[in-house]
Amino acid sequence: MSKYTTIVGLEVHVQLATQSKLFCRCSTQFGAAPNTQTCPVCIGLPGSLPVMNREALRLSLRTALAIGCEIPPLTKWDRKQYYYPDLPKGYQISQFDMPMSEHGYLEISDAKDRFETKRIRILRAHLEEDAGKSSHDESAARGDSLIDLNRTGTPLLEIVSEPDMRGALEARAYLDELKLLLTYLGVSDCNMQEGSLRVDANVNLHLDESGERIATPIVEIKNMNSFRAVERAIDYEAIRQYTLWQESRQKIGDVPKQTRGWDDAAGMTRGQRSKEESSDYRYFPDPDLAPVRFSSEEIEKSRNGLGELPAALRARLQSEFGLSLYDAGVLVNQGRELVDYFFAAVGQGAPAKAVCNWVSQEVLRVLKERELGIDAFPISAGQLVDFIAKLESGQLPSSRSREVFDAMHSKNQSADQAMQKLGIEEVDDSALENLCRELLEANPQVVADVQGGKQQAVGALIGQAKKKNPNADPGRVRGICLELIGRGL
Amino acid sequence: MALTTEEVEKVALLSRLQFTPQELASLTAELGKIVGYVDLLGEVDTTGVEPMAHAIELLNVTQDDQTRSSLTREEALANAPKQNGEGYLVPAVLGD
């Protein structure tokens, strides 16, 4: 029994895959030269008027429905006011008390059963604009910071979970599942390096102190640049908070919520300048933007167009095709195209488990090595089915299957062509028996050993058999030899 | 409604403004008058009136997601108090 439970809630900011910004038509393309994608609206010049991007609304609605959110009858945008150099208007257009969606959930499970399948409740998902970027030349000591406003006004969907995760493992599972879902939905490229997906974590501890349930103060962790960093930061923070609790005995409410930044190189969180003074954002409805009402037709249309999502797909692979949760996860994590390849092969009669094994091991290996997508994979689903059938019937010895597989994808050959080129043909039983008899006669010591009870002595003959006939199947050679010895040759 | 000096000080801090004690005193009085004027609205009986999210009854004002040309960098930076031809220069932003 652990001394404490780590409680985690996550705020995920997802950049939506629109061409233009949320309230102006400047490009959202990543990587452009600084300050070449701005206009009077996104740099907050007087007299400019923001107008809502219809595609951003569509993508938000699609995501909100996929995470099981309710869509309120009316939604509006508010100004969240604070002063920061990367926020040219002096306020961020966000959503305060009437978010576009609320009360959803995401189910997480673990193929290795390290935690039980559970629903993580989602408090809300709201649509807001991104800020710009500031950079500071460290070498310039006290020099100026450079502000690039290209990113200002890019649409972000902020997905706020309830504090339903217990520890880093569940937080990681939630992030992996959310990212996979967003990828299936096609609403974001989810590229963490380019900042398309950003995560803040709220962490505190629950502990039992002589029968009393105690919660420690909540700490918000920022600046985590990978899912791995999120896991490490949570693990670090739990230990730090437990140590601090033992010293200070501070409970939730005793001190204001603290913000700490993750330092990945140092492997620790550091306290950030208190923003207590600016915690009063003085939200008020943005008078420049009209509220939005999603019609029920629009909501139904969006819901019907979600397609088969990862959780449903995994469930189907398990129930209809008998795959394990782990195997289903491996296929689904690679994207819908790979799952479709699996379906195509199974649909042509190949056994699901065999197809799954070849796809999740050899096919994925080759795709990775050759940096290909499944759409460009040289072995068609039909050819894979043919290959597996030859293997299952014994026409292709399993010991040589990898050679054939490699020839098929590297030389664009069919299973038949590859086997022919490699000189693989089925060795019939009588030929194999003759071969075994020859070997046993030449190796009386092996025969004596087996008769003396050491069956494994036969192993010494398998290498010799393969030298004499590369198509000899090791399993069959072993079986026939034992049988012959048993019959007294 | 009368504002207190503390309230005005807080709003000034949030707005990154600094005032002398004299300015603070006169602003407290002036702001108090403005807020008092808006308070007049409180005299209207709104019993049974549904709250509005916006001053005008418009909904769903949207545009297609089609990019248009942006300002040139020279234009964008033209009014900056300090810039280096690439971006706006501001006093060092350190940490976060």
Ligand SMILES: [Zn+2]
């Ligand atoms: Zn713009």
